[in-house]
């Protein structure tokens with residue numbers, strides 16, 4: 446196969462983006478980023494250049510040292526004590542070996558392969574002219590190359606398989622290289638937790654203090670909740686809820702691995718938390734609800750529609766309704782979403798402050814390059830991380846106080 450004829454996932458054109466993203470998604474990017482919308486959406490198709498980890502220990506230097514002994518060089522992030530990051534290596538395209546044949550991955554598998562994960566059988570859509578042990582190109586469903594690897598099977602065998610499991614392609618040259626954190630002793634000992642910078646900022650904005658009553662309404666897998674409990678020195682009343690047994694089990698595993706104790710976890714539809722636990726009164730609540738996830742990187746395509754986004758909006762506001770009833774007077778609620786749509790950010794704030802006893806309050810650790818969008822007047826009570834400028838996921842945080 447001739448390399449220069451294969452489309453590269455890091456060189457998408459306007460036509461490619463129009464093929465990969467629904468008209469509604471393109472419209473939203475244009476509305477939010479105006480002349481810079483192409484930069485913004487292109488950056489979403491690639492991972493951030495910094496991969497952040499949170500140090501789950503008060504002795505940050507000790508963990509940094511331990512990581513370095515395990516082969517991982519991290520740098521301290523100046524504005525958050527527990528935040529460190531690794532520089533993500535981008536592929537040197539000149540070093541790509543020749544390959545025979547191609548393996549097409551589905552979108553979800555492609556988004557992992559692009560960062561160095563192996564390609565597993567269930568994520569394979571097709572194999573074209575592939576022999577076992579050959580060097581092959583892995584392509585995304587739109588035909589762009591996302592990595593090179595060694596095929597573990599022949600295409601003819603793949604077609605005959607009734608149960609598809611195991612590794613299909615061992616990736617040797619991903620487009621972006623992120624070290625496998627989960628294999629490190631420091632990870633298994635609970636000294637680190639991979640967490641995006643804006644997620645950490647959301648928790649810092651909540652500013653949980655030892656002794657307070659703090660609730661995470663959408664807690665699994667527990668990234669934010671474990672940070673909350675850490676900052677509270679595990680003292681106080683700390684609650685983490687999620688909607689299914691499976692999710693709560695995942696949450697408990699995270700807390701266990703990170704050695705976080707004194708957290709009350711339960712299966713709960715938190716939209717009705719005020720009815721289910723009528724005596725609960727909180728100083729602080731964090732809501733990190735399901736969202737359109739348009740800021741998650743790398744995202745190589747999205748067919749989400751405006752209708753679906755409006756469904757998320759309606760769903761999200763229900764958590765705020767319950768939160769507004771549970772909060773003590775002057776209590777704080779932080780609402781965060783890994784997306785950039787005004788529908789799930791400013792419009793949520795508008796609805797909450799118009800119809801609920803909540804008012805916007807200024808954020809203190811203002812790291813993002815953008816506050817609220819111009820046609821809403823929320824200023825610094827809204828923090829918008831812009832992927833193409835801040836080198837983070839597209840992520841939004843809103844902060845309110847109970848009146």
Ligand code: SAH
Nearest residue numbers: 663664665666667668669687688714715733
């Ligand atoms: N805060 C988490 C990530 C949350 S993702 C972290 O930092 O690690 C959103 C979560 O909301 C999912 O786990 C989902 O199961 C949960 N969720 C969705 N609807 C819910 C509901 N009605 N009640 C409680 N949790 C819900």
